[in-house]
Amino acid sequence: DSGVTQTPKHLITATGQRVTLRCSPRSGDLSVYWYQQSLDQGLQFLIQYYNGEERAKGNILERFSAQQFPDLHSELNLSSLELGDSALYFCASSVGTANSPLHFGNGTRLTVT
Amino acid sequence: SQQGEEDPQALSIQEGENATMNCSYKTSINNLQWYRQNSGRGLVHLILIRSNEREKHSGRLRVTLDTSKKSSSLLITASRAADTASYFCATDAWGRGTSYGKLTFGQGTILTVHP
Numbered sequence: 001d002s003g004v005t006q007t008p009k010h011l012i013t014a015t016g017q018r019v020t021l022r023c024s025p026r027s028g029d030l031s032v033y034w035y036q037q038s039l040d041q042g043l044q045f046l047i048q049y050y051n052g053e054e055r056a057k058g059n060i061l062e063r064f065s066a067q068q069f070p071d072l073h074s075e076l077n078l079s080s081l082e083l084g085d086s087a088l089y090f091c092a093s094s095v096g097t098a099n100s101p102l103h104f105g106n107g108t109r110l111t112v113t
Numbered sequence: 114s115q116q117g118e119e120d121p122q123a124l125s126i127q128e129g130e131n132a133t134m135n136c137s138y139k140t141s142i143n144n145l146q147w148y149r150q151n152s153g154r155g156l157v158h159l160i161l162i163r164s165n166e167r168e169k170h171s172g173r174l175r176v177t178l179d180t181s182k183k184s185s186s187l188l189i190t191a192s193r194a195a196d197t198a199s200y201f202c203a204t205d206a207w208g209r210g211t212s213y214g215k216l217t218f219g220q221g222t223i224l225t226v227h228p
Contacts, residue, residue, distance in 0.1 A: 002155060033214055043156075043201065043218035056119060056212040094214050098207070099144050099163060102214055104155035
């Protein structure tokens with residue numbers, strides 16, 4: 001058990017809809033990362049927060065947004081969903097210092113129909 | 114984009130044999146990490162090697178890093194059926210405008226260990 005909790009585990013929704021994915025980081029970790037895993041793109045970094053502030057951004061679509069709250073949990077919001085957004089979305093956390101490993105949650109499997 | 118290219122894409126061996134996976138990357142890095150993913154589950158961190166290190170061991174795992182060739186290898190010795198999983202290399206290259214933990218993953222190697 002990595003200590004990172006993601007909810008929900010599965011999400012099935014229709015095109016055009018909006019969903020929210022939630023992540024609770026490992027106790028003591030200040031940094032939260034969101035990654036997307038799909039068959040065609042593999043594992044892609046989306047965005048990182050550190051202690052409530054956005055720290056780094058990857059190939060995150062404008063339809064996607066995220067935030068980290070004062071209690072350090074994070075949410076990833078996906079809107080105007082398209083079929084191509086179907087993927088596994090992982091949250092990971094770390095202490096946020098150099099050379100610290102990431103601890104991944106078990107992911108949310110999003111299916112857009 | 115995927116920085117790491119892993120080789121082979123799939124590897125099938127018998128229990129007790131050694132498994133070697135290779136990873137190549139394109140840009141300068143600060144560290145390289147290996148992760149394991151069991152089917153449909155989250156990634157588990159295995160080992161991290163810094164750019165100034167050449168070799169690192171952890172239990173049955175041995176990782177090498179050659180920054181001149183921009184390549185790394187992961188060796189699993191005396192493999193077990195429980196080692197069956199996908200293995201990913203990931204590079205961390207922080208600097209101006211980026212941050213720790215913004216990993217670039219390879220496509221992964223699917224390892225199957227037959228009992």
